[in-house]
Amino acid sequence: MASAKEGPRGMFLDGQELTVTGREHRTLLDPATNRPIATVPTGTKEDARAAVESAAKAFGASGWAAPDGQKRVQVLGRIAQALAERWEEFARLETLNQGKPLRESKGDVLYAARTLEYYAGLADKIQGETIPVPGDRLDYTLREPLGVTVHIAPWNYPLQLAVRSVAPALAAGNAVVLKPASWTPLTALSFARLATECGLPPGLLNVVLGSGSEVGEALVTDRRVASVSFTGSPGVGRRIGELAASRVVPVTLELGGKGPNIVFSDADLERAARGVSFGIFLNAGQMCWAGSRLLVQEEVKERFLSRVKELALKLKLGPGLEPGVEMGPLVTREHRAVVEGYVTRGVEEGAVPLVGGPGAALSPGLEAGNFLAPTIFDAVTPGMTIAREEIFGPVLCAMSFRTPEEALALANDSDYGLLAGVWTRDLSVAHRMARGLEAGMVSVNEYPVTFPQTPFGGFKQSGLGFEQGSRALEFYTRQKNVNVNFAPARPPRT
Numbered sequence: 001m002a003s004a005k006e007g008p009r010g011m012f013l014d015g016q017e018l019t020v021t022g023r024e025h026r027t028l029l030d031p032a033t034n035r036p037i038a039t040v041p042t043g044t045k046e047d048a049r050a051a052v053e054s055a056a057k058a059f060g061a062s063g064w065a066a067p068d069g070q071k072r073v074q075v076l077g078r079i080a081q082a083l084a085e086r087w088e089e090f091a092r093l094e095t096l097n098q099g100k101p102l103r104e105s106k107g108d109v110l111y112a113a114r115t116l117e118y119y120a121g122l123a124d125k126i127q128g129e130t131i132p133v134p135g136d137r138l139d140y141t142l143r144e145p146l147g148v149t150v151h152i153a154p155w156n157y158p159l160q161l162a163v164r165s166v167a168p169a170l171a172a173g174n175a176v177v178l179k180p181a182s183w184t185p186l187t188a189l190s191f192a193r194l195a196t197e198c199g200l201p202p203g204l205l206n207v208v209l210g211s212g213s214e215v216g217e218a219l220v221t222d223r224r225v226a227s228v229s230f231t232g233s234p235g236v237g238r239r240i241g242e243l244a245a246s247r248v249v250p251v252t253l254e255l256g257g258k259g260p261n262i263v264f265s266d267a268d269l270e271r272a273a274r275g276v277s278f279g280i281f282l283n284a285g286q287m288c289w290a291g292s293r294l295l296v297q298e299e300v301k302e303r304f305l306s307r308v309k310e311l312a313l314k315l316k317l318g319p320g321l322e323p324g325v326e327m328g329p330l331v332t333r334e335h336r337a338v339v340e341g342y343v344t345r346g347v348e349e350g351a352v353p354l355v356g357g358p359g360a361a362l363s364p365g366l367e368a369g370n371f372l373a374p375t376i377f378d379a380v381t382p383g384m385t386i387a388r389e390e391i392f393g394p395v396l397c398a399m400s401f402r403t404p405e406e407a408l409a410l411a412n413d414s415d416y417g418l419l420a421g422v423w424t425r426d427l428s429v430a431h432r433m434a435r436g437l438e439a440g441m442v443s444v445n446e447y448p449v450t451f452p453q454t455p456f457g458g459f460k461q462s463g464l465g466f467e468q469g470s471r472a473l474e475f476y477t478r479q480k481n482v483n484v485n486f487a488p489a490r491p492p493r494t
């Protein structure tokens with residue numbers, strides 16, 4: 001079980017966690033108290049190179065990439081089971097490091113376990129096709145692993161999002177280098193250890209720590225790296241896209257969002273209010289797919305907002321490890337300052353806080369942590385900064401509309417296009433909205449929702465490519481065409 005203090009942890013290379021002395025270290029803090037919880041070494045370009053070296057060797061020597069995939073099915077299945085069995089240890093560690101309530105961390109760990117189970121089931125079903133061609137020829141395709149794949153993860157769902165791309169990459173037979181976010185590496189390190197205990201050959205999953213600008217870029221630009229899976233902010237995503245393009249390697253970019261949650265007057269309004277509240281206050285709003293823009297039909301707006309306000313006021317804030325806590329702190333002091341900046345800006349630009357707002361009081365005892373009161377802004381207009389930029393905190397921006405066409409225009413008036421929510425009992429409206437929304441994912445009458453077997457990805461500045469689902473395996477494999485001419489030998493010319 002994770003203690004309040006984890007002590008020194010190290011990078012995970014060649015099947016071992018290496019705690020080293022005499023190197024620069026980063027002290028990780030509990031977001032609920034800002035007290036130290038662990039130290040980790042600050043990685044360098046050399047560490048990035050060593051991690052890629054380890055993966056490249058393991059890819060060649062471990063037999064992991066064998067076409068039948070039987071070993072991958074068995075080992076990934078064991079890891080899935082072990083993670084599900086040890087959920088509490090991992091959930092506690094996630095909460096300690098990231099701050100979210102324990103029940104959310106439990107959900108994240110079980111989701112990661114289910115993702116592993118899903119891809120374990122697919123690992124021996126990766127196959128090509130035969131293609132009819134003229135004459136005495138057999139033409140077929142092979143799907144082969146890429147080799148060394150790099151995975152760069154953010155801090156909001158440290159374990160779940162790391163596993164989301166690592167699991168299909170391993171299932172496809174690749175060797176992986178994972179770089180977690182600098183502030184939240186603990187569950188990724190423990191996961192690598194667990195995977196090794198479950199029989200994953202050394203070198204197939206390396207976890208390298210350090211800054212994005214040094215270690216992240218060293219990974220992306222290493223000529224032995226065959227693909228990059230990035231989840232994080234749009235600015236960094238664009239940089240990684242450029243670096244990957246200059247090497248002509250495939251990349252997936254899972255970036256930010258400004259999700260519209262669209263509530264029609266005929267919806268089950270109680271269910272919608274709970275969904276809207278969940279969609280913005282879960283993980284203290286630190287979600288790419290947060291429903292941060294509430295679009296509500298004019299005739300029910302007042303009633304609906306007063307119910308969402310009631311729910312926000314009832315939320316119990318506190319340290320994620322305390323029983324009954326419904327919203328934890330933000331991840332760091334720095335990030336809280338960014339979110340507070342948006343809240344102040346909202347008021348300056350004319351939005352009206354119904355709940356929260358600049359300097360909103362917190363319960364006594366929370367001052368030392370990075371807590372921030374939930375905020376609901378009314379009177380938001382589409383041009384305001386808070387309506388356009390991703391805030392990544394517990395801040396809901398409410399606007400109203402009259403017709404479905406108007407709702408669609410407002411919803412699509414965004415640089416982002418990740419998840420959009422629609423709340424209505426009218427099937428025709430639901431399907432017309434689903435067709436018209438410029439978003440990689442649309443959810444009707446619940447928000448947010450995804451499963452390991454369904455694609456996750458965004459349009460516009462929300463990203464490039466998809467994670468999850470069986471099609472993700474196409475990204476982690478390459479296709480080869482083989483043509484065989486089996487025409488009988490011609491008699492020799494006389």
Ligand code: NAD
Binds near residue numbers: 233
């Ligand atoms: P971030 O972009 O700051 O960092 C993400 C990762 O990239 C970290 O590991 C970081 O160290 C690394 N990094 C930073 N600069 C780098 C560089 N130059 N080269 C290589 N790697 C670099 O993002 P964050 O603050 O950790 O996460 C929040 C962002 O992630 C939000 O915008 C959120 O919407 C997005 N996000 C998207 C999804 C999705 O699935 N679409 C999921 C979660 C979070």
